[in-house]
Amino acid sequence: MIRITEKIAIDDTELSEEFIRASGPGGQNVNKVSTAVQLRFDAIGSPNLPDEVKTRLPAVAGRRLTSRGILLITARGERSQETNRAEALSKLIEIIKKAAVRPKARVKTKATRSSKERRLKGKQLKGVAKKLRRGVTHSNDE
Numbered sequence: 001m002i003r004i005t006e007k008i009a010i011d012d013t014e015l016s017e018e019f020i021r022a023s024g025p026g027g028q029n030v031n032k033v034s035t036a037v038q039l040r041f042d043a044i045g046s047p048n049l050p051d052e053v054k055t056r057l058p059a060v061a062g063r064r065l066t067s068r069g070i071l072l073i074t075a076r077g078e079r080s081q082e083t084n085r086a087e088a089l090s091k092l093i094e095i096i097k098k099a100a101v102r103p104k105a106r107v108k109t110k111a112t113r114s115s116k117e118r119r120l121k122g123k124q125l126k127g128v129a130k131k132l133r134r135g136v137t138h139s140n141d142e
Contacts, residue, residue, distance in 0.1 A: 022076035036076035044069025
């Protein structure tokens with residue numbers, strides 16, 4: 001079991017890993033060994049994730065979540081397979097933790113009378129400054 005929060009834990013059997021060849025550092029090793037990791041987790045089908053986490057997950061995961069609800073995480077930054085596995089797992093935990101946080105409800109507030117008056121006074125001062133910038137108009141009466 002992989003513990004995400006106090007109330008959420010994922011079973012190891014829900015994760016599937018695939019090792020692929022990675023670009024980047026490693027020299028000749030890159031051409032021979034599959035060090036990059038693709039971690040797959042069926043987030044929508046998981047019995048261990050609460051429904052509210054499942055509804056917030058698409059916003060948090062973004063393009064990492066497929067249309068079928070599978071969370072796909074790729075880690076290829078390191079030269080070793082084990083480090084990439086650990087990195088992919090930590091990314092998964094981080095994404096689910098973010099989705100588990102319930103957003104604060106917005107409390108509607110009303111502008112105070114003094115703040116409205118300050119705003120209108122500022123608008124008046126701007127208008128006066130703009131009037132003073134205008135050029136002098138000459139009349140044809142002279």
